Amino acid sequence: MKKVLGSALAIAAGLVSSAAMAQVTVYGIVDVGIERVTNTNAAGDSAVKMPSLTSSFPSRIGFRGNEDLGGGVQAVFTLETGFAPDTGTIGQGNRLFGRQAWVGLKGAYGTLMLGRLPNMTFYSILKADVMGPHIYSISSLDGYLPNSRSDNAIGYMGTFSGVTVGATYSLGRDTSAAGGPGATGCAGEVPGNSRACRQGTALLSYDSKDFGVLGAYDMLYGGPGANNGMTSSNFSDRRLSFNGYAMVGGAKLGAGLIDRRTRMLVETGTKLYYFGGTYLFAPRWQVDAQVARLSVDDTARKSTLSVARVSYLLSKRTAVHGSLGYMRNAGGAALAVDAGGTVGLGLNQTGVMLGIRHNF
Template sequence: MKSVHGVMALACGLAASSACAQSSVQIYGLVDSGLAHITNADAAGNSVTKVPSLTSSLPSRIGFRGTEDLGNGLQAFFVLENGLSLDNGTAGQGGRLFGRAAHVGLKGAWGTLTVGRQVNMTFMSSIKSDVMGPHLFSISSIDLYIPNARSDNAIGYMGNFNGFTVGATYSVGRDASSAGGPAATNCPGEVPGNSKACRQYTALVGYESKGWGLNATYDRMNGNTGAGGGLTSSDNTDIRTTVNGYLMLGATKIGAGAMDREINAAAGRTESVLYYLGASRPFGAFTLDAQVAKRNAKNSDDDVTLYVARLSYALSKRTAIHASVGRMDNDGASAVALDAGGTVAPGVSQNGVLLGVRHSF
């Protein structure tokens, strides 16, 4: 993380403002890439070796963060964050310039208020309980919305009061990109005469401490004409309800959660439940993470089970190398790829290995 002191010093010198002396702008980021080998990557059972585009151990990004002290404990701030695909250098999140975040806000003892494109409460709910995070092999592969749980055209609030956390977002047009995929579902909303078109609201309530934490969330999104995921009417909905928690046993973290998903789309109603359980243990410069997850499809045999483990070694505070192994078992007609955004034939299992390097700044 690097402060742009020169620019701010020049601005303050020209403006001769005491407020400038209490302002800062920072450039920060993370670059993470590697090489993955995945079995059964097509219907013929062929393997593939690739440089992942969506994520490695963590998604790559570059961002700009600015704050200004307004006095009496009040701060103004902004965040502009761009997602990067290191395999070819393109922007992530449906090709948006600042697809990971683009918002402005106010922060005080009462909490944080934000306006713009931002992560919503589904994203926030599993940050501390999902030990793998948005890894190439993770629950993100089972539900690609999880690492893409962001809302365009949104207003958000988050507050923490003696460990109790409450938060919510409300979007009048949840996804303005038409590039396709879970990060760009062509639902810009803001339609005159149709207040439900592409609306989304999410909410979180929980408790966090150093030793343990627990939260619950609710996420409801509406569709509209032309939207992806089968939500082609403003009456169509995709609803996720989650419970997530973590427990510290010395240096070891145990994290678990469950997500119920109900889709009322043009093709009909479907429901599933995703469970995950993981553990993370640092020892010296090494960190070992492991997780098992299972999605049960209701009224169907199309279940899927994930097993993954990762070993990281910190070369410094900002640089690490990592190695991961994973397996995805598909039952029935399920066709969930082990690697997020990958391919697999229905009912076929996949194994994979990932070797990579990560650097933050």
């Protein structure tokens, strides 16, 4: 950890010293909560804990910069670290810059990027999912969604008259084997096996002042030693994402469908639906609510998540928040209400969290 922190400080010092030549922004979120969760095991025991993965938002620190190269072209980069404020440890599989680490060129025809990138599944749900990567959210139904990032990736994104097109292609989608949905151990770049751990994603969206629609395609392949049973490049995991949002008075409504099909020794499929809304009133209070369901094709397994969050803005950068989540598991399903948590097989679960968030 000392070496990791030393490296981060050295990089930060280098960025600050170069600020005279390029515009560099340091930004971040520190968000910590305390929650109580029921039915964490088969005995139905409750637990009180301080979540590590996320609270109302995942904690992070980032560096974003650009340099004008002339002729309407800029050099751009983003380095972003996720961390657990309850322990101070690095997230995303112990990567120093696990959320983003890329450099690119930006011009009138879009941005070309190279490095570790948020892929197009990440962007397709960003505007429609009003809960975002909250601890009680669609992240609890599909742990890949808040971790939809690709190592060794080439990316492009451009917006033209409200229409956004984007794509990523990864030569080796996940080089960390630390475990969890953000570190699945599929490094790729295997001689003689060009498909191993490759991933391709694509995005098409339209945004106006009052509404937006977004769709994405995401195909990833397995490889030797990969987690989650994806141990062969003949195995694949495909997601189609259809999302939309609308501004109605002072409220924002969002909804989506994510269709997933996994092909390994057997083929399985799931469908995730969600609908939610957010409203800012009086003018420091914000209320967000969402209902989401994950169903497994050709089975009775269904998990339905209902969640509400209330935030009070102490200032433009600081807020206190409270959340209530309820996961109903049916047909032998066993998904926890809190992302990364545990639940007894077939049991329902309630989570309550209070926390504080500061943006900088």
